[in-house]
Amino acid sequence: MMTKYRKTYTTKANFMLHGGDYNPDQWLDRPDILADDIKLMKLAHTNTFSIGIFAWAALEPEEGVYKFEWLDEIFNNIHGMGGRVILATPSGARPAWMSQKYPEVLRVNAARVKQLHGGRHNHCFTSEVYREKTQKMNRLLAERYGNHPALLMWHISNEYGGECHCENCQHAFRSWLKEKYNNDLKSLNDAWWGPFWSHTYNEWSQIESPSPIGENMVHGLNLDWRRFVTDQTISFFENEIVPIKELTPNIPITTNFMADTHELIPFQALDYSKFAKHLDVISWDAYPAWHNNWESTADLAMRVGFIDDLYRSLKQQPFLLMESTPSAVNWHNVNKAKRPGMHLLASMQMVAHGSDSVLYFQWRKSRGSSEKFHGAVVDHDNSSENRVFKDVAQVGQTLEKLSDVVGTNRPSDVAILYDWESNWALNDAQGFGLETKRYPQTLVDHYRTFWEQDIPVDVITKEQDFSNYKLLIVPMLYLVSEETIARLKTFVAGGGRLVMTYITGLVNEQDLTYLGGWHKDLQEMFGMKPVETDTLYPSDRNYVSYRSKVYELKDYATVIELDTANAEGQYKIDFYAETPAVTSHEYEKGKTYYIGGRLEDEFHRDFYKELIDELALKPVVSIKHEKGVSVQVRQAPEHDYIFVMNFTEKKQPIVMEDQVTDLVTGEALTGELTLEKYEVRILEKAKK
Ligand SMILES: [Zn+2]
Incomplete structure (x- = not known):
């Protein structure tokens, strides 16, 4: 029982981290500002600063000419005020001299257009030159600061994402495919359903990454490309950390993850479940649009809770809030200031869901360029007297009282399963409703009931251990491998309760449909099979009667053929009126439930209430x-x-x-x- 509550120190710090991204390299000709920073850091009750994220041009202004003295001074000054440093590697942006001398470091986009120097987060992840340059820089940083007492953690690059389609990347992609398909082009053609539209390859060199001016309809290719992009990004990251692991084996390593869109769904471009295995600590950048005009504050808070629970569950240990804003951001359509009280509330929500930090982008607003109006602890007024600064200091004072919370966990009996690959494949699928697939959002709809009742939930991925949970909820798992089906079967056979829904289990890990109807193991577990998916227009409604109530259905309805399952709910109208919409089935020691349609929140509340009561799922405190x-x-x-x-x-x-x-x-x-x-x-x- 005690191991369940075991403390897991992810940073080796026994205090809550408070501070954030600090860019002194923008102010090197203003020693007065740099001196003010140290004074203000104390006044803000901050203690940890991420440094060097975009500092390559300051560290290596010309090829082979290194300037570390300014960084030495920053390190020493932060150490002098009792603070710690999260040291970044600077690969998120590179100096102009490098792009000019070595154009291969520049990315080529999917339309095969080579990009110019500029922006950030736009390197070719295959380029040998860029890999050599980053590794050399990282070695110098590790040699110089590896033993510095202020060094707390490594922040590798920044917000990895995007892809490159240059010739080097095409070559790397083909090598990746050769390895995956054991050098057998026939097995690749089989996996990609090659005969369709004459898409059969007879030379590896014919294969190109997906492109708007070329191939983009071969779903197996698209899926393998996305897997390759994740693997190649991790390969770039692994190359970055070679000298760091060698020289500073005891300093934890992280890179900052992200969320996508205004709805804060998990970042789509990379499979974080794979990336997580390469990190010591998960950290992420959270920018909820508080006080927006499309949802309630509580609904947004619930969605923040969901993604926190996903990123925490990736390693089943506390995570770090690496970036957040003390006021507004600069990249939403409308960049609204946080209302009084919201900064403390939003910061503490992150801690409540497992963060051992509240860190900001950014410490000080820049004077020029695109982030000059992005929220910061220190505004252009350089004052500790404004509202935002005082809000930050209040968060700092609060965190100082929470050091016992550091390292503590959130055990849970309920898990919801999220899968990056299934999301990719479903989004690629030409079918269903193009605007209404909404896989990540559907998971949040199932999360809602538990959030409303304060019942803790883990949001896990398909490779994690299911046996820790009493209830496993797997909505819309469109792509599911035989291996995952076998693991789900073991879970249910052992006594687990499994909930699945419409658009689940339709294709395998190659995005090829299962033949002969639903997978036979799923049919056996559920005692039924889905035989048809009806996609509704967004304005269409159907209804489902369940127990003594009727619930509204939209978007999707699955026509179900019953075998040994119990019909628990029925559709009300259309050609499948009076047929089963919700089923349950006892399988060995466990039980399965299938929800055939996209039903309103009230249905989830009532449906899960029965399971919550039966399994005695409770909030930790009353x-x-x-x-x-x-x-x-x-x-x-x-x-x-x-x-x-x-x-x-x-x-x-x-x-x-x-x-x-x-x-x-x-x-x-x-x-x-x-x-x-x-x-x-x-x-x-x-x-x-
Ligand atoms: Zn490339």
Whole structure:
């Protein structure tokens, strides 16, 4: 039992990290500003700074001419004020001299257009020159700072992403394919369904990466290309860390992950489940659009919770919030300032879901170029007296009281499965509704019930251990391999409860459909088979009766052929009226459930309530509250750390059963309490 609450120190620091991206290389001719930074860092209650992320031109202004003295001074000054450094490798952007002298480092886009020097995050990930240059720079950094007492962690590159289609990358892709298909072109043609539209290759050299001016309809090729892009990005990363692992084996390594779109879905371009295995610590950059005009604050908070739970579950250990903004960003359509209270609330939500840090982009606003209005701790006024700076200092003072929370975990009995490859394949599929697939968003719809009831959830990937969970929810897993099906079968046979939905199990890992109907093992586990998927227009509605209620259905309805399963719900209209829409089936020691249509939230609440009651799934602590308040708990062997957060615009009463201590004020509390708009309380409860 105790191992469940084991502390996992991901950074070897026993305090909450607070600070963020610091770019002194933009201010080297302003020693007064650099001196102010150190004074302001103390006033902001910050302690950790990510340095050098885009500093290559300052570190190597000409090829082979290195300037480290400025960085020595920054290191020493931060150490002098009691702070720590997360040292970045600078490969996220390169100096102009390098692009000019070695054009092979420049990316070629999918339309085969070679890009000019400029921007950032745009290197060729195969280029031998770029790999040599980054490794040499990283070796020099590790040699010079590896033993510096302020060095806390490595921040490898920045926000890896994108792809390159140059000749070197085509060659690397073909080599990757030869290895994958054992040098057998026939097996590649088979996997890619080659005879379709005469897409059969008889020479490896005929294969090109997907392109808008060439091949883009061969789904097996598209899928393998995306896998290659992930592998090649990891290969570039592995090349970067060779000298770092050699010279600083005890310093943890991370790179900052991202989320996609205004809906904060998992970053799509790279399979983070693979990348995670190469990192010591997961860190990510979270920029929710608080106070937006399309959803409630609570709905957005729920989506933040979901992606936190995914990134935390990648390594089943605390993660780091590597970047966030203390006020607004500069890249949303409308860049709205955080309202009073929101900065502390949003920061503590990250900690509640498993972050051991609150770090920002950026420490100080730049004076010029595209990020000059991106939120920062220090504004152009260089003042510690403005609202944003004071909000940051308040977060710092709060984090100083949370050092016991560092390293604590969030054990869970419920898991939702997310799969990057299935998302790629489903998005590629020409079928269903082009605008309504929404796989990641569908997972959040299933997450909602548990979030509303404060029941902790892990969001896991297909290779993780299922046996730790009582309930496994696998919505819309379009692509599923035989291996995953076998693992799901073992889970259910051993007593697990498995929920699956429409558009699940239609293709294998090569994006080839299963023949003969649904996979026979799925049919056996579910006691039924889906025989037809009806895609509705966005304005269409159907209805499903379940128990004594009727629920609205949109987008998708699966026509089900029943075998030994029980029909638990029926469609109300259309040619499949009165046929099964929801089924359940006992299989060995476990039970499976199939939800045939995309049903409204109220259905999920009622459907999962039965499972929650039956499996005795409970919040870690009992705190009664209205909708929009979230209670999240991090657990240590002796204590629970409880974050009670009001994601609504009004006062909220809560009722606590237990005796707790407010970690910030030190007050002993029990019974009723009122939370102000956006208020967060952090409570400690001794375990009995
Ligand atoms: Zn390339």
